[in-house]
Amino acid sequence: MFDVWLKSKITDKILLPIKKEIIKQIPKNSKVIEIGSGTGSLLFLLSKKIKKGVGIDINSSMVNFSNNKAKKLKIKNLKFKLLDAKKLNSSKKEYNVAISMLTIHTIDKKSRTNLLRKMSIMADKIIIVDYKKSKLLINLEEMLTKHHRHFIEYIKNGGITKIINESNLIIEKHIKTKNDAIDIWICKKK
Numbered sequence: 001m002f003d004v005w006l007k008s009k010i011t012d013k014i015l016l017p018i019k020k021e022i023i024k025q026i027p028k029n030s031k032v033i034e035i036g037s038g039t040g041s042l043l044f045l046l047s048k049k050i051k052k053g054v055g056i057d058i059n060s061s062m063v064n065f066s067n068n069k070a071k072k073l074k075i076k077n078l079k080f081k082l083l084d085a086k087k088l089n090s091s092k093k094e095y096n097v098a099i100s101m102l103t104i105h106t107i108d109k110k111s112r113t114n115l116l117r118k119m120s121i122m123a124d125k126i127i128i129v130d131y132k133k134s135k136l137l138i139n140l141e142e143m144l145t146k147h148h149r150h151f152i153e154y155i156k157n158g159g160i161t162k163i164i165n166e167s168n169l170i171i172e173k174h175i176k177t178k179n180d181a182i183d184i185w186i187c188k189k190k
């Protein structure tokens with residue numbers, strides 16, 4: 001539960017300006033899926049603008065926190081599911097937008113490309129938000145969350161732009177955020 005506390009009380013607040021920027025990129029009444037939804041904070045901020053939001057996360061504490069919050073706030077258009085992104089299986093366009101924020105860098109090399117390919121099967125618009133460089137604080141956080149090995153390899157390998165290329169996607173828009181280490185890439189299938 002410490003991870004949920006840390007995320008909801010600290011990280012979500014730090015990331016709020018970036019999430020507001022993402023919201024501007026999502027058309028009204030969209031159906032949205034977020035891979036690695038954490039505490040669900042992005043989908044909660046979006047809930048009034050969109051038709052439906054589905055969050056998937058591998059961490060049951062995050063999923064329980066998000067579903068309890070939706071119940072408490074009587075938000076009916078959001079659902080959170082316990083699922084490993086590697087097992088995501090969809091053969092049709094169920095969503096308008098698929099988002100992954102600060103999750104791609106935590107996944108192994110092969111699964112990252114597979115995930116982006118699957119996201120492009122599920123939705124026309126793919127929004128990826130992730131690190132563009134390494135910094136001391138990020139390294140410490142990645143060590144704490146045990147994602148450091150994948151993060152180092154992700155940075156060495158060329159980061160998001162390389163993965164986007166390898167996943168048969170093209171970048172429609174690259175948005176620099178006020179955070180000097182995190183950017184937003186809006187993509188679609190080649």
Ligand SMILES: C[S@@+](CC[C@H](N)C(=O)[O-])C[C@H]1O[C@@H](n2cnc3c(N)ncnc32)[C@H](O)[C@@H]1O
Pocket residue numbers: 012015035036037038039041042056057058059062083084085086100101102103106107
């Ligand atoms: C850094 S958090 C970001 C959460 C949220 N997207 C945000 O930006 O506030 C990364 C999230 O991805 C989830 N995650 C990591 N690997 C995953 C996987 N293979 N499948 C689903 N979720 C995963 C973690 O449990 C965590 O909640």
